[in-house]
Amino acid sequence: MTASAEVAPTHSLSQDRRAAAGEDPAKRRQILEGARRAFVGLGFDAASMNDVVREAGVSKSTLYVYFRSKEELFRALIECEREAYLTEVEALLTDPGEPAETLRRYGRRLARLVMSPEAMHAKRTVIAVAARMPELGREFYRHGPARGLALLIAYFEKACAAGTLAIDDVPLAAAQFVELSTAGILRRRFFDDEAPPVSDAEMAHVVDEAVRLFMAGYGLGAK
Incomplete structure (x- = not known):
């Protein structure tokens, strides 16, 4: 031997x-x-x-x-949070016949997640180490935000097929709604750790306005 x-x-x-x-x-x-x-x-x-x-x-x-390693621990922490969230989101995006109400529920859940202290810490950590660990940044995006966006894209395609939404560029519309759902509140909290916490009422107002604007552009009778 x-x-x-x-x-x-x-x-x-x-x-x-x-x-x-x-x-x-x-x-x-x-x-x-x-x-x-x-x-x-x-x-x-x-x-x-x-x-x-x-x-x-x-x-x-x-x-x-x-x-x-610490990196393996960090990846595992993100994975636990991510899988629980994506499972919940998939269950929310099931009714193509009522896009306004579906997006309202989805948007509020999304806003609560991305504004949470845990999510803020994870994003700041990924950005801080991405220069020396670019694979961590790629992994964070591909397995998290990109997968969440894919679920929303699939929902919009079903709603378009059902005739409740009229969208020419579905991936762009999905990205637009994600941005609208935290407009004016995410970056403030992300860059200023002394900014006051965003209340549930403020998040709900931002999401409600996002849905109103989105449906005005892509809902029945918008075109």
Whole structure:
């Protein structure tokens, strides 16, 4: 048996043990919550794996069984939030016969998500590290905003087929509605961390006006 043949099974066994040992959902959630506190409290760059260990209340060996790096932890945190949101959005975008009411519900949910402290922190972190980790920025967009936009595009196509919307450029219209749903409030909160929180009433007003403007341009009788 060659030396390389001896090493390969050992490496495979090590990875198998790592996967098997890292399958406790409760422990994984505990670590992720600890990472969330560490990243929010200290900032992604300043936080260390030791800080995550302290916040999560686990040993370093346990942490590394589940996650090998801060980047892997950050990706996992984003993925948890993203999948829950996309599942919820998909359930909202189901009635092509009532686009105004559907968009009102969708827009309010979207505004609450993107204005949340967790989402603000995630976006700021991605932008801060994108210069040295461009793949993280690409991954964040492709698996998050781009997927959400695709769901809205699919809904608009169904509404157009049902005759409740009349849109020539569906991808552009989807992007327009996303921007309208947080117009005037997102950038203020994003760049000014001392800006007062946006109230539910203010978000609802912005979304209601977004729906009114959107339906005026793309609704029945608009063209």
